[in-house]
Amino acid sequence: MEIPISELVLADPGLPVPNPTNPYWLQPPHSLSRTQSATLPSTTDVVIIGSGITASSASRTLLENHPTYHITVLEARTLCSGATGRNGGHLVAYGGLVYSDLKKNFGEEQARQTVKFTFDNIERTKELIAKYGKDAEYRDVTRVRGFEDNATFESAKKSIAEFEEDNSDMAGMYRIITKEVAAKMYGVNSIVGAVLFAAGALWPYRLITNIFEHLSEKYDSRLSLETSTPALEIIHDQSASSHPYLVQTPRGAIRASHVVHCTNGHSGCLLPKIRGALFPMRGSMTVQDLEGRVPNRGDHMSWSLHHAPKFDPSTGLTQIGTFYLQQNHHSRLFFFGGERKNATETLTADDSVESNTSVEGLQEKLSTLFGLDPGVLSRVVSSWSGIMGFTSDGLPLVGKLDESVTGRAGRSEWIAAGFNGMGMSMCVLAGERLAKKILGQEDVGIIPGAFEVTKERLETSLKSEISVANMEAIFSSTIGREARAK
Ligand SMILES: Cc1cc2nc3c(=O)[nH]c(=O)nc-3n(C[C@H](O)[C@H](O)[C@H](O)COP(=O)(O)OP(=O)(O)OC[C@H]3O[C@@H](n4cnc5c(N)ncnc54)[C@H](O)[C@@H]3O)c2cc1C
Incomplete structure (x- = not known):
C-alpha cells in the first residue's frame, strides 16, 4: 500500500540505522572508524552532532581558531558513515546552471551570493585536499x-x-x-x-577521515571523537549557566555550551519543528x-x-x-x-x-x-x-537556531544541514563560517542570508507544505499510476 507523500515527508527521520549498506568508499575503514574515549567526557565546550564533511569543517575551524575550546563529536555510527561516505564524489558548483531558479526564488543578490559561495567553497575544499587529501585521488x-x-x-x-x-x-x-x-x-x-x-572528482571519505586524524593528533587533549554514540535528546538546563545543554547518549550525558547540528537528513530527529521543511x-x-x-x-x-x-x-x-x-x-x-x-x-x-x-x-x-x-x-x-537532506526551498540551513525552532530555551544551538544532494559544493565553507560565528568572530565571510533560519524564511519558503507539494509534483501524480501498474 502506498503511504501518502505528506506522511513520508513529515515523518521523524529517526537516528541513523545501525546496519547500513556498505559503500565501496568505506573500504578499508579508517583506523579511527570506531574510535571513542574510554569514558564520554562529562563536559565540553561544543558538542558537534555528526561526523561528515560539515562536522569535520566545523570541528577543524573551532579547534584552529580558539586557544582552549574542547570539542566533542558525537557520531551515531562509524566515522564519516553518512552521506559524505556514500556519495558520488563530485566536487561541482552548479552556479550558472541553477542561477535563474535562484534569482526567481530569492532575488538577484541572494542568487549571486549563493553561486559565489559555492565557487569559493570549491576553492577552499581544494586547499584542504592539497593539505590532507594525499590519498583522496x-x-x-x-x-x-x-x-x-x-x-x-x-x-x-x-x-x-x-x-x-x-x-x-x-x-x-x-x-x-x-x-x-x-x-x-x-x-x-x-x-x-x-x-x-x-x-572535480575525489574519494571524500579519505579526505574527511584524514582531516579527523590530523585533528585528533594535533589537538589530542581538546578533541573527543565519539563514534557509536548517537545524540538521543537535548535538554536545556537554565540552572547551569556556562554549560546549559545536556546531550543524552547511550553512554551517558554530556554538558556543553553550544550544540551544533551537522546531521543533514536526520536533523528532524532532534529538531522536530523542522521536520518536513528539511526531510530525508x-x-x-x-x-x-x-x-x-x-x-x-x-x-x-x-x-x-x-x-x-x-x-x-x-x-x-x-x-x-x-x-x-x-x-x-x-x-x-x-x-x-x-x-x-x-x-x-x-x-x-x-x-x-x-x-x-x-x-x-x-x-x-x-x-x-x-x-x-x-x-x-x-x-x-x-x-x-x-x-541526503532536502529542504522545501532547495537551500541549506546554516546559522543559529531560535528557541521557536529548537523548542528549547537557550540561544546556542546551531545548524549546518540540508544540502539538497549537493553538499560537496557547500559543506566546507558552511561548517567553517558557522564555526567562526559560534566563536563570535566579526570577519566570518559571507554565508548567504537565504541560508539563515529566519522567521521570515520559516514563514515563507521553509515550510513542510512546500516540500510536500514539491514531492507530490515529482511522485504523487504517479502514485495512482504506480498502483494501477502493479
Ligand atoms: C547517494 C548520494 C550521492 C551524493 N552525491 C553527491 C555528489 O556527488 N556531490 C555532492 O556535492 N553531493 C553529493 N551528495 C550529497 C552530499 O554527500 C551531502 O550533501 C554531504 O555529504 C552532507 O554532509 P554532512 O556532513 O552535512 O552530512 P553527513 O555526511 O550525512 O553526516 C551526518 C552525520 O550525522 C550522523 N548523525 C545523524 N544523526 C545523529 C545523531 N542523532 N547522533 C549522532 N550522529 C548523528 C550521521 O550518522 C552522519 O554520519 C550525495 C549524497 C548521497 C546520499
Missing part, C-alpha cells in the same frame, strides 16, 4: 552535463545566459555543445545537447566495471545526465532525472548514482536498504550513455544507499 575534470530532453536543455542554456548577463565577472565558465560533439569528443550518447564546465531522501550508488569496453577518461572527465522526472507505467517507477558519474582513473571502475524507484523507497532515512530497480537502471543507463549495445551490461562491483 582528486582530479580536476571537465564535467559533461548531458540533457536528455529539450526542455531541460533549453532551461539550462537560458539560466547560463542570465547568469552571464548579470555577472560578467564570472562569465565564460560554461561551454554549450551539440549532441554530435558530445558523442564524438566526449563519448556521451542519447542526449539532445550538453554543457561543459570545470569540476535516500539515494542510490553503484560501482560498475565495463571491463575495458570504453576508454579510461577518469583522470580528466566526469559526467551527469538530466531530464524532467519521468514515470514508467510498465514498471510503476519514477526516474527523478539526475544521474552522476565519475570513473576512477586507476581502477577504471565507474561510480554511478541516480534513481529509478517509487516515493516510499525514496522519501526515507533508512540506508540499510538498496533499490534494486535503481541499480538495474544505472546499469542500463551506463551502457546507453556510452553508446554500447543495451544488451551488454556492466558487472556491478558494489552498490549501496545513502541519505
Whole structure:
C-alpha cells in the first residue's frame, strides 16, 4: 500500500540505522572508524552532532581558531558513515546552471551570493585536499552535463545566459555543445545537447577521515571523537549557566555550551519543528566495471545526465532525472548514482536498504550513455544507499537556531544541514563560517542570508507544505499510476 507523500515527508527521520549498506568508499575503514574515549567526557565546550564533511569543517575551524575550546563529536555510527561516505564524489558548483531558479526564488543578490559561495567553497575544499587529501585521488575534470530532453536543455542554456548577463565577472565558465560533439569528443550518447564546465572528482571519505586524524593528533587533549554514540535528546538546563545543554547518549550525558547540528537528513530527529521543511531522501550508488569496453577518461572527465522526472507505467517507477558519474582513473571502475524507484523507497532515512530497480537502471543507463549495445551490461562491483537532506526551498540551513525552532530555551544551538544532494559544493565553507560565528568572530565571510533560519524564511519558503507539494509534483501524480501498474 502506498503511504501518502505528506506522511513520508513529515515523518521523524529517526537516528541513523545501525546496519547500513556498505559503500565501496568505506573500504578499508579508517583506523579511527570506531574510535571513542574510554569514558564520554562529562563536559565540553561544543558538542558537534555528526561526523561528515560539515562536522569535520566545523570541528577543524573551532579547534584552529580558539586557544582552549574542547570539542566533542558525537557520531551515531562509524566515522564519516553518512552521506559524505556514500556519495558520488563530485566536487561541482552548479552556479550558472541553477542561477535563474535562484534569482526567481530569492532575488538577484541572494542568487549571486549563493553561486559565489559555492565557487569559493570549491576553492577552499581544494586547499584542504592539497593539505590532507594525499590519498583522496582528486582530479580536476571537465564535467559533461548531458540533457536528455529539450526542455531541460533549453532551461539550462537560458539560466547560463542570465547568469552571464548579470555577472560578467564570472562569465565564460560554461561551454554549450551539440549532441554530435558530445558523442564524438566526449563519448556521451542519447542526449539532445550538453554543457561543459570545470569540476572535480575525489574519494571524500579519505579526505574527511584524514582531516579527523590530523585533528585528533594535533589537538589530542581538546578533541573527543565519539563514534557509536548517537545524540538521543537535548535538554536545556537554565540552572547551569556556562554549560546549559545536556546531550543524552547511550553512554551517558554530556554538558556543553553550544550544540551544533551537522546531521543533514536526520536533523528532524532532534529538531522536530523542522521536520518536513528539511526531510530525508535516500539515494542510490553503484560501482560498475565495463571491463575495458570504453576508454579510461577518469583522470580528466566526469559526467551527469538530466531530464524532467519521468514515470514508467510498465514498471510503476519514477526516474527523478539526475544521474552522476565519475570513473576512477586507476581502477577504471565507474561510480554511478541516480534513481529509478517509487516515493516510499525514496522519501526515507533508512540506508540499510538498496533499490534494486535503481541499480538495474544505472546499469542500463551506463551502457546507453556510452553508446554500447543495451544488451551488454556492466558487472556491478558494489552498490549501496545513502541519505541526503532536502529542504522545501532547495537551500541549506546554516546559522543559529531560535528557541521557536529548537523548542528549547537557550540561544546556542546551531545548524549546518540540508544540502539538497549537493553538499560537496557547500559543506566546507558552511561548517567553517558557522564555526567562526559560534566563536563570535566579526570577519566570518559571507554565508548567504537565504541560508539563515529566519522567521521570515520559516514563514515563507521553509515550510513542510512546500516540500510536500514539491514531492507530490515529482511522485504523487504517479502514485495512482504506480498502483494501477502493479
Ligand atoms: C547517494 C548520494 C550521492 C551524493 N552525491 C553527491 C555528489 O556527488 N556531490 C555532492 O556535492 N553531493 C553529493 N551528495 C550529497 C552530499 O554527500 C551531502 O550533501 C554531504 O555529504 C552532507 O554532509 P554532512 O556532513 O552535512 O552530512 P553527513 O555526511 O550525512 O553526516 C551526518 C552525520 O550525522 C550522523 N548523525 C545523524 N544523526 C545523529 C545523531 N542523532 N547522533 C549522532 N550522529 C548523528 C550521521 O550518522 C552522519 O554520519 C550525495 C549524497 C548521497 C546520499
